[in-house]
Structures are given as C-alpha cells and as structure tokens.
Amino acid sequence: MTTVVDPGLFTSLDPPRLAGSRCRSCGTVTFPVGGSCPRCTLPGPDTVALADAGTVWTWTVQTFPPKPPYVPPAGGFSPYAVGYVDLGDVLVEGHLLVEPGHLRIGLPVRLVLTPVGDGSRSTFAFEATP
Numbered sequence: 001m002t003t004v005v006d007p008g009l010f011t012s013l014d015p016p017r018l019a020g021s022r023c024r025s026c027g028t029v030t031f032p033v034g035g036s037c038p039r040c041t042l043p044g045p046d047t048v049a050l051a052d053a054g055t056v057w058t059w060t061v062q063t064f065p066p067k068p069p070y071v072p073p074a075g076g077f078s079p080y081a082v083g084y085v086d087l088g089d090v091l092v093e094g095h096l097l098v099e100p101g102h103l104r105i106g107l108p109v110r111l112v113l114t115p116v117g118d119g120s121r122s123t124f125a126f127e128a129t130p
C-alpha cells in the first residue's frame with residue numbers, strides 16, 4: 001500500500017489522480033482543494049479529479065536544497081527539475097522527473113507517484129509521456 005505525504009492531494013492513488021476544486025458558480029478549477037473560489041469567493045467548491053496528463057508550461061532546475069520541511073534523500077541532495085504543468089483546467093506546480101536536457105515548454109508529461117525523504121512516503125510528480 002502506498003503511503004503519501006498528504007492524502008488530501010489525491011482523489012485516488014492507483015492510478016494516481018490529483019484532487020482539485022471546481023467552483024459551482026464560475027467553474028474556476030484550483031489545486032490543491034480549497035474552501036472557496038479564488039475568483040468569485042463562493043464557498044464550497046466541488047472536489048474533482050484533475051487530468052492525469054498535460055504539458056510542461058514552464059520549468060527550472062532547483063540547484064540548492066530547499067528550506068525545511070524539505071528532507072533530502074538518503075544519498076543527499078541532487079539538483080532536480082520543477083515546473084508548472086498545464087492539466088487543461090489548471091496549472092499544477094510539481095517535480096519533473098525529466099533530465100534537464102530533455103525539458104522544454106510543451107513537453108507532454110503524465111502524473112506519477114515518486115518516493116520522497118527516506119523513501120517511506122510518496123508524493124506526486126510528472127514524467128515524460130513515452
């Protein structure tokens with residue numbers, strides 16, 4: 001069984017799908033799930049499963065360890081790619097499991113789970129679509 005850092009980020013884990021909010025009035029979609037719409041302030045949006053694939057909207061490479069609560073992996077910190085992925089309804093920031101030399105805006109990616117910290121828990125990331 002997969003243990004994730006925050007179960008509230010997901011509607012399902014196998015296959016992984018991220019949970020978002022869709023406003024009942026204006027249709028605005030957000031990630032993560034929120035208590036009210038950031039556009040029209042209506043409370044109580046619906047929780048929806050976001051698309052499990054999209055395209056890289058922009059990206060960068062994290063070349064130094066983030067501040068706590070970041071926990072480096074057992075082998076120590078290594079630079080990694082992060083970016084925003086366009087899932088159609090919403091942009092989601094996440095770890096990009098793509099070699100920096102292969103990253104480009106518009107690259108097709110899909111949602112996956114990846115181990116974090118000591119490897120006992122996972123969170124979401126995006127990898128290049130085969």
Ligand SMILES: [Zn+2]
Nearest residue numbers: 023026037040
């Ligand atoms: Zn709204």
